[in-house]
Amino acid sequence: MMLHRTTRGSRRRFVFAAGAAAAGLALTGCGVGGDPAGGGDAEGITVVVEGGGKAELEPIATQYEEETGTSVTFVELPYDGLYDRVSSELQAGTPSFDVAALDAIWLPAFADALAPLDDLFTPELQADLFDGLLAEAQVEGRFVGMPVWTNAEVLFYRTDLFEDPQNQEDFAAEYGYALAPPTTWEEYRDAAEFFTRDTDGDGSVDLYGTDVKGAVETEWLATVSQAGADQMVLDAESGEATIASEEHRDALDFYVSLLDFAPAGASQLDWAGAQNLFYQGELAMMRFWGHAYRQTPADSPVADSIGVAPMISGAGGVGAVPGAWYLAAPSAGDQQEAASDFIAYAIEHNALSADTSLGLVARKSAFEARAGEEGFENYGALLETLEAPQSLPRPQSESWQEITDSVLIPLVQKAVEPGADTAALLSDAETQIEDIVR
Numbered sequence: 001m002m003l004h005r006t007t008r009g010s011r012r013r014f015v016f017a018a019g020a021a022a023a024g025l026a027l028t029g030c031g032v033g034g035d036p037a038g039g040g041d042a043e044g045i046t047v048v049v050e051g052g053g054k055a056e057l058e059p060i061a062t063q064y065e066e067e068t069g070t071s072v073t074f075v076e077l078p079y080d081g082l083y084d085r086v087s088s089e090l091q092a093g094t095p096s097f098d099v100a101a102l103d104a105i106w107l108p109a110f111a112d113a114l115a116p117l118d119d120l121f122t123p124e125l126q127a128d129l130f131d132g133l134l135a136e137a138q139v140e141g142r143f144v145g146m147p148v149w150t151n152a153e154v155l156f157y158r159t160d161l162f163e164d165p166q167n168q169e170d171f172a173a174e175y176g177y178a179l180a181p182p183t184t185w186e187e188y189r190d191a192a193e194f195f196t197r198d199t200d201g202d203g204s205v206d207l208y209g210t211d212v213k214g215a216v217e218t219e220w221l222a223t224v225s226q227a228g229a230d231q232m233v234l235d236a237e238s239g240e241a242t243i244a245s246e247e248h249r250d251a252l253d254f255y256v257s258l259l260d261f262a263p264a265g266a267s268q269l270d271w272a273g274a275q276n277l278f279y280q281g282e283l284a285m286m287r288f289w290g291h292a293y294r295q296t297p298a299d300s301p302v303a304d305s306i307g308v309a310p311m312i313s314g315a316g317g318v319g320a321v322p323g324a325w326y327l328a329a330p331s332a333g334d335q336q337e338a339a340s341d342f343i344a345y346a347i348e349h350n351a352l353s354a355d356t357s358l359g360l361v362a363r364k365s366a367f368e369a370r371a372g373e374e375g376f377e378n379y380g381a382l383l384e385t386l387e388a389p390q391s392l393p394r395p396q397s398e399s400w401q402e403i404t405d406s407v408l409i410p411l412v413q414k415a416v417e418p419g420a421d422t423a424a425l426l427s428d429a430e431t432q433i434e435d436i437v438r
Contacts, residue, residue: 044071045098045338048085051076053101053325056149056360059352064345070338079103086110095330098339102145104136104324105404108396111139115331118143120344128363130386132322132393139396145326146343149353149360152320152391153222153311154381156278156292157181157285160305161195170194181309185226185254188285188312192261195284209261210285211277214416215270217408218321219287223251225390228316233403233433234395241433244426247316252415252422254314259416266416278302287311289323290385293378294359308377310384311391319390324362399436407432 049057054074061072075097077085083106089095090113102110121143126134133147161167162179171179175190182188192209199207213219224232229247234240242248259266263277271289278286279300296303311320327346329339351366353359359376361367364383371379385391394400411429415422 043069044073045335045342046073046075046096047099047101047327047342048075048077048082048097049101050079050082050103050325052358053149055356056353056358057101057346059356060346060349063349063352064342068341068345070342072342090114090330090332093332095333098329098333098335099342100328100330101148102326102328104145104322104326105394105400107136107145107326107328108139108400109398110328111142111144113331114144115329115333115336115339116142116144117146117329117340117343120146120340120347125347125363128365130322130364130391132386132391133324133362136322136324136393136396137326145328146347147324147362148327148346148350149325149358150362150386151289151291151323151360152382152385153219153287154290154320154378154385155181155285155309155311156288157307157309158281158283158302158305159307160302161284162307167194181307182285182312183310184312185314189254189257189261191285192258196261206282208263208277208283210258210287211269211274211283212255212258212262212266212416213269213271213274214267214413215273215409217404217412218323220251220255220412221394221408222287222311222320223255223314224248225319225321225392226312226314226316227251227254227319228314228390230392232392232395233408234397234437236395239397239437241430241437243433244423244430248426249423251314252426255412256415256420256422267413290378290382291358291360294375295357308381310381311388313388313390317390318385318388319392320385320388322386322391322393324393397437402436403433407436 047057054076057074061074065071086100086102090110129147130150133150137143137145137147162181168179171194174194182191195207195209196205197207198205221232224247227247227250229242229245231242233243235242263282274286275288275292277283279297279302281301293306293308296306311318313319327343329336329343333339347362350361350363351369353361354366354370367379367383370376371383397403407429411425414420415425
């Protein structure tokens, strides 16, 4: 299960070229389901989806089949495999699927081969979706994807540590204010420093205040938004690199400042590694995707001591990167009406996904309906975080995947090494990005 991408090599840009359809004819015999030359049969549709997302759509598909008599066949693929299959078949113009669940960052690259969904985005629906999701769904004035679930990093913290009377007394004496789940950069750094300690008296630190993830870029990008940047890495209109701005520098400096309160090996720490550290009781806090709240291992020593709160804020306020996925239909598909019908049904019955293993939805009303229930404490934190003005989507660029793989992740990895010159790293990154987007 991964709803956020792992590090991989640079991916080629998705480009439609003359003759691509002819070159892709050889692919039509190895379709993922349904009619190899089209998009399924008259009684059913085929949906390609990343492995972790199938669970989100299954209850919707089950009810859809019961109510309409139209079967839904899911084809699960790993993250990279999904991209490659969708890319190659859209270029060929012979998709073997009727609907695809796509990561938000893929929509700009695939937009020219996706059917418009503007008719589905009624004023009522738009009012029930977060601004960031609406922005991502629309490419060059057309809605090409329908959000089906979204995610964001929120604050996870150890309630046993934060609610301990001795910790509260000691913290107030040292920092001059009450110990509570932090809401700002300063409070987060204070709490991280306070909880970094040797708990068993052997002379070695065994509890850290936080982690620093150097092998992924998204957490630092959220910090950029918290710093007040309106343009993350790229100016959406001009395409010029903005990564050397003061806000990006402030964000990177804050990110690096947490290294003193985090385990060694930050340059190699990714999502899975950080999650394991927290669930093993080695971290007092972590910033992590909200779905993890419902996936706490039962045998974790902190399973009964996990609190969740909105993402922290910098000078610009609370900010996070929406982690949304979208349903889209290929414009070359031969079941346009059936595909549109399923997509419309999926967003209308979006609340059905709340009770899945991931428990992620897209509509504000679906979050609000369950936010007060036991087991859905993460919903309130996600709502507040996703509604924050600085929870901004990543810029729409066909080059975004390449920028991420070849510039952003290496940048963060270098920045978390001892003695790194953040200003020089950002300046170098700006030059690299300009070379990519030229």
